Amino acid sequence: MYYLKLTASACAVAAISATASVAQSRDEIRIVGSSTVFPYTQAVAEQFANNTGAPSPIVESTGTGGGMQIFCGGIGEAHADITGASRAMKASEFQLCQDNGVTEITEALIGFDGLSLAISRANDAAWDLTLGEIYLALGAQVPVDGEWADNPYTMWNEINPDLPAVEILAYGPPPTSGTRDAFVELAMHAGCEELAFVEEGGFDGDWVGENCSRMRTDGPFVEAGENDNLIVQRLEADSNALGIFGYSFLYENLDKLKGVQIEGVEPTIDTIADKSYPVSRPLYFYIKNAHRGVIPNLNEFIEEYMSDDALMTGGYLSERGLVPLAEDRIVELQDAVLDGVSMEAPQ
Known part of the structure; x- marks a missing residue:
């Protein structure tokens, strides 16, 4: 032995x-x-x-x-x-x-x-979205006539008449991306929890995790791969499209893009550092x-x-x-x- x-x-x-x-x-x-x-x-x-x-x-x-x-x-x-x-x-x-x-x-x-929503500087609209509006635009299922149903929204102003009357189109990361994981947790889940349907229905965190994690697959949300530079190029080509990526890519492309305010706060180094920007990780x-x-x-x-x-x-x-x-x-x-x-x- x-x-x-x-x-x-x-x-x-x-x-x-x-x-x-x-x-x-x-x-x-x-x-x-x-x-x-x-x-x-x-x-x-x-x-x-x-x-x-x-x-x-x-x-x-x-x-x-x-x-x-x-x-x-x-x-x-x-x-x-x-x-x-x-x-x-x-x-x-x-x-x-x-x-x-x-x-x-x-x-x-x-x-x-900061997880940034960005848009081309050629777009002159004053973009300011709530987390709830982000969820209603990009979530696979949303409240419709008191029921939880497939997302019917195709235009931003259908969600809120004060938003631009343009088609919803957002380019973002695939499921293998940590940015996608963070966006789902920090923006989609938080936005879903803001909805009256969820608040008043008494749904808990487990329900939100199960029902509010899926992104749309019918066109308004497009998976753009792991190369964030490709998202930047697509935003340059379509001034009404939004992009989802880390703040560093917005920071590096501020000559071409601008950040979309979320809950009235623009993504900057200062707002991410002091936690006033609601989507940081x-x-x-x-x-x-x-x-x-x-x-x-x-x-x-x-x-x-x-x-x-x-x-x-x-x-x-x-x-x-x-x-x-x-x-x-x-x-x-x-x-x-x-x-x-x-x-x-x-x-």
Whole structure:
């Protein structure tokens, strides 16, 4: 029995060594995940490459859900080192990681972002939507004559006569996107809860989650993929169409687009930071700790991401639209991430 235990231990060490050897054969850091986090990570990658002369990390915009699937696929050369996310890791994703040997993960909440509704600057209407109006425009089912039924609205002014008399058309992210998850939770669910039908009917959160999560599939809402730049192009082509994406993409395209007010508040860095803008969410990235010290330059890249130059107010990420954490929270984040503190299982 003692011999067998030694053999098992030796096999485990050999397996870890083999994984490290395979991982080391890849020179570039590989990062996947959220299209919203993508521009921030890309900015860090460029800064890192310029500062160190090391190969620039490969950053892929796969969407939050797609990134989690790739990240949690396993340990070694074939698997990503970091994934970005526009929501926290789900319990099911954490379990997938555990099942595939990705057992030590560091979670980093890097800042905040507003979910923006944007429209072309060529549109001169004064857009100001309530969350309830957003739901009535884009929800698959809505109240109709006292019943919960398929959405009949085709024009904005059918929902509210004060809104423009134009067809409802909104381009947004697919179900694999963390932006979609966040939009459903922060805008669709909240808007559904504002409806008199729901309030007066006494429907609870479970009912809202089950009945108010589906987006329309009959034309007014169009899934535009994970590339938010394509949404920007479509808004330029159709001045009456709305786009749904993270604030960073609105921020980068303010020469072409303007934010739609929600509940009377325009999306800006200040309104997202002070929480007066009603549709904001945290942004994350996740590090595969088994790859630290194995993938060349990974630790140095993490140090750049955690630097004051990147994260603090006035840093180069806030210049790109990231709403930074408070300074004391940034210091706590830096300590935890640089020390490789592993996250607990999500509840």
